[in-house]
């Protein structure tokens with residue numbers, strides 16, 4: 001069966017150079033993280049604390065969102081709610097049109113990628129400029145980010161040099177990283193100066209104070225949220241935390257898990273638009289709270305752990321599948337293990353991304369590194385089950401994952417049923433396994449997809465039960 | 477979009493479990509972060525900041541003006557953006573002839589945006605505090621020292637009093653009681669100059685914010 005995902009994977013596996021480059025960068029990220037955590041005995045306790053903070057926030061999500069909203073509004077932030085990405089995009093467009101803005105400067109935001117805001121605004125004649133260096137490179141190439149922390153992870157400096165030179169022919173060709181970054185700075189400065197609207201993501205919303213916390217290294221997030229007269233922040237509803245005191249441990253874990261830094265160059269805590277005595281800052285701050293399936297996910301006691309994620313990217317960097325196929329093959333906004341559990345729940349198990357839970361070896365590396373202890377492999381298993389489950393009208397009204405049962409195939413289900421029956425009937429089971437050992441040389445060498453890259457399995461000469469009997473072991 | 481708000485909150489409330497009491501996430505059982513002696517704290521702060529390419533000068537209440545003078549001379553600055561309305565700013569203005577042309581952020585950004593973006597060599601701000609654990613300066617922008625002061629000019633010089641350096645962020649928030657006192661429109665934690673590792677995970681400095689960060693301790 002060839003699906004989009006499988007052909008993406010086949011494509012990705014052919015690109016040796018890209019693959020090698022991916023691995024080098026991912027290895028570097030892992031080494032940085034490792035160095036930042038080594039010998040840190042308090043780390044595990046910090047993880048417990050952060051896991052509890054996130055669990056608490058998601059459990060009290062409606063209360064905290066309301067608390068946050070009323071605080072933020074009191075501070076002068078305009079809060080908008082959007083059930084779908086289309087609604088969210090319309091809110092952005094509406095604000096842009098009210099201010100007669102012709103272009104938008106954007107800081108890095110995975111939620112804006114989820115919304116597809118660039119394409120949407122473009123179709124209404126508004127240009128978006130990505131200002132994060134990595135996002136800018138990806139935008140010049142007309143691609144999508146391949147990693148949530150390092151968007152241009154798949155590009156090496158030579159490709160980037162060609163891209164920049166191709167788009168800005170006045171710039172001399174250079175492969176020097178510093179020169180490349182300075183060219184971007186130069187180009188972007190005029191844009192920050194001229195823009196009337198800036199858009200950013202949000203890392204945490206603090207319910208207690210109505211604060212938006214934004215973490216970054218380059219200063220473009222500060223530019224987008226400070227210089228233009230209007231700042232629009234977009235975020236998923238799950239990013240809320242209860243107290244200001246919850247912020248330090250989360251910030252600590254987030255940056256160390258992501259890149260091994262003790263802290264980012266900038267932690268931006270936005271409390272309000274410009275106040276009467278302020279001389280700068282935006283006159284309007286809008287926050288768009290996007291649902292897009294999150295409130296449904298919050299309805300399942302196991303799956304809601306997906307919403308604990310703080311988007312550090314550690315699971316991605318440690319995933320053997322991501323390492324082989326890279327970010328684009330997933331065909332999703334968020335790749336890697338977290339993407340493989342989040343995207344199918346949002347888009348449905350019957351969508352193309354519904355296949356992603358299959359793309360796992362269940363090695364467990366993701367859960368081991370996840371700072372907030374999300375049991376990703378358990379959720380993968382659950383989603384695999386959901387996708388082939390038998391759909392009865394459930395007695396309780398709890399929503400299940402959309403597309404549940406869509407991958408159930410009658411033949412496969414029947415085979416498993418028979419197998420389960422055999423396993424509970426020893427006489428039949430013994431006869432069947434004996435038959436398999438006797439036919440061991442006559443089994444076909446080709447077994448569909450399994451033997452494309454592997455040899456066909458060959459049963460042993462005798463069954464386990466027979467061997468045990470010859471050894472005089474018989475506990476049956 | 478009030479419908480959306482209602483729909484989202486209703487869905488969330490519907491899916492809430494009976495036991496939605498807060499999960500305990502207090503820090504009582506947490507390991508207490510090591511509390512450093514003042515000297516260690518300052519050393520830790522200096523080392524951490526230097527590790528992220530920040531120039532730190534360990535000055536005193538008597539010597540900081542000289543150090544600032546030296547910093548300006550070493551870079552042959554043509555001008556310096558600094559508020560005359562802070563205590564230290566006033567001292568700089570009082571010694572104006574030792575310094576490059578002093579500029580004051582006296583109007584709204586709209587009235588002088590071009591000049592701010594193109595004609596300011598360096599800016600001086602005071603700090604609300606420092607954090608040893610991460611090598612961080614806390615900025616508390618106000619009408620005298622607006623947000624863009626520490627963002628737009630290519631060089632940012634911070635004046636920080638040593639007795640305002642805390643062990644970690646949690647301690648700074650607690651002692652300064654941020655949740656209660658009312659924070660400004662924007663609080664900034666600054667840990668080094670602007671940087672990016674977006675190209676091949678190789679660090680480069682001065683991407684969109686200041687290229688140089690200089691901290692003068694006193």
Ligand code: SF4
Nearest residue numbers: 309310312313315370
């Ligand atoms: S699932 Fe865990 S490891 Fe993966 S991005 Fe989210 S917080 Fe980080």
